[in-house]
Amino acid sequence: MKFIVKKEILMESLNNTARAISTKNLIPILTGIKFELKKEGLYLYASDTDVSIRTFISADKLTCIEEGSIVIGGKYIVEIVKKLPNTDITMEVIDGYKLIISTDNTEFNLNGINPNEFPNLDLDETKEPIVIHNNVFKDIVNQTVFATSQNESRPLLTGINFRIINGELEVLATDSYRLARKLVTIDKEGDSDINIVIPGKNLLELVKMIDDNGTIEMHLFSNKILFKYENMIFLSRLLSGTYPTTSSIIPNSFNIELECNFSDLFNMIDRASLLTSDREKNTIKLSLDKNKLMISSNSPEIGKVEEKIEVISDKKIDISFSAKFMLDAIKSFNQDKILICMNNDSSPIVIKSQKDPSLIQLVLPIKTS
Numbered sequence: 001m002k003f004i005v006k007k008e009i010l011m012e013s014l015n016n017t018a019r020a021i022s023t024k025n026l027i028p029i030l031t032g033i034k035f036e037l038k039k040e041g042l043y044l045y046a047s048d049t050d051v052s053i054r055t056f057i058s059a060d061k062l063t064c065i066e067e068g069s070i071v072i073g074g075k076y077i078v079e080i081v082k083k084l085p086n087t088d089i090t091m092e093v094i095d096g097y098k099l100i101i102s103t104d105n106t107e108f109n110l111n112g113i114n115p116n117e118f119p120n121l122d123l124d125e126t127k128e129p130i131v132i133h134n135n136v137f138k139d140i141v142n143q144t145v146f147a148t149s150q151n152e153s154r155p156l157l158t159g160i161n162f163r164i165i166n167g168e169l170e171v172l173a174t175d176s177y178r179l180a181r182k183l184v185t186i187d188k189e190g191d192s193d194i195n196i197v198i199p200g201k202n203l204l205e206l207v208k209m210i211d212d213n214g215t216i217e218m219h220l221f222s223n224k225i226l227f228k229y230e231n232m233i234f235l236s237r238l239l240s241g242t243y244p245t246t247s248s249i250i251p252n253s254f255n256i257e258l259e260c261n262f263s264d265l266f267n268m269i270d271r272a273s274l275l276t277s278d279r280e281k282n283t284i285k286l287s288l289d290k291n292k293l294m295i296s297s298n299s300p301e302i303g304k305v306e307e308k309i310e311v312i313s314d315k316k317i318d319i320s321f322s323a324k325f326m327l328d329a330i331k332s333f334n335q336d337k338i339l340i341c342m343n344n345d346s347s348p349i350v351i352k353s354q355k356d357p358s359l360i361q362l363v364l365p366i367k368t369s
Helices: 007-020 074-082 133-141 200-207 262-275 324-332
Strands: 002-006 032-038 041-045 051-058 062-066 068-073 088-094 098-101 107-113 130-133 159-165 170-175 178-185 194-198 217-220 224-229 232-237 256-263 281-290 292-299 303-310 316-322 337-340 349-352 358-363
Touching: 002 007, 007 032, 007 041, 007 051, 007 074, 007 088, 032 074, 041 062, 051 159, 068 074, 074 098, 074 107, 074 292, 130 133, 133 178, 133 200, 133 217, 159 200, 178 262, 178 324, 194 200, 200 232, 262 292, 262 303, 262 324, 262 337, 281 324, 316 324, 324 349, 324 358
Parallel strands: none
Antiparallel strands: 002 062, 002 088, 032 041, 032 068, 041 051, 051 232, 088 098, 098 107, 130 217, 159 170, 159 194, 170 178, 178 358, 217 224, 224 232, 256 337, 281 292, 281 316, 292 303, 337 349, 349 358
């Protein structure tokens, strides 16, 4: 194998491919990146069995001298290329599995691994993928992923549930204390409905690799999902099991609906959370007395804070909740005004926006003694 390529072109593919490498993997071949040079261009592969990534550099962006393949330690090749000068880079395999990386004044000699030991990745695509605009897909993930659980004892809740029914995509995430739901209308032919759970951490890695322009394809299978974007394929396993039913959790009507300025409410809660502690679950209190809304926190060891704003209401309620959960929920809205909806001090707090009915956030109240 021998080729010449510009540093910035190779670096982009290496950075994306290396996201599939796990530092905790004990299998040597899975700590590497596979280079496969063919007449159509250079393929780069990486996999940690949970996620597999393939990127491609077309032949018109490099000089192919001799086809071939090799596997090179991922962390070494990425760091080496990153520190090379911004110029053409030559890569050549010699003496079996040794890779020479060189520029005009620099040369590295790396030991490689037999590429035949690298696992065969099934990257076949479906005939009818679901196509979503990049900015919509990024919103879907960013507006839900924070509500996934970090507790591996309930693996399903560490993922995001994608359901497609009658051309509508419903995306759900919950850790059993809060819930995020996003609805998106999509173009999908066929009668079969879809209900899958994708690991949240995998989707976070994917959105880091795409920009706001263009589209991304979703190819669905029984035990995996394949995303295709420009010159990249991103393959993720699916979480097995049935995601909990959440439709009954979200109330259909509310006794109290408060329209609040996004910045005012966010900043009030943010300041009140300064006087909470982890031991107290970051708990703050919302008190509504007709047109007066007060956010407060009281810690015997630290002190107390109270903040008030005027709202349009004739109701009364006292309800406590996690400041962190509420801030995460509010932050997901890109709106000037949001609605805080409640029924009583023991029912869920629902956050939504009149301008964007596709997104709903739910936070459960915290009982205080």
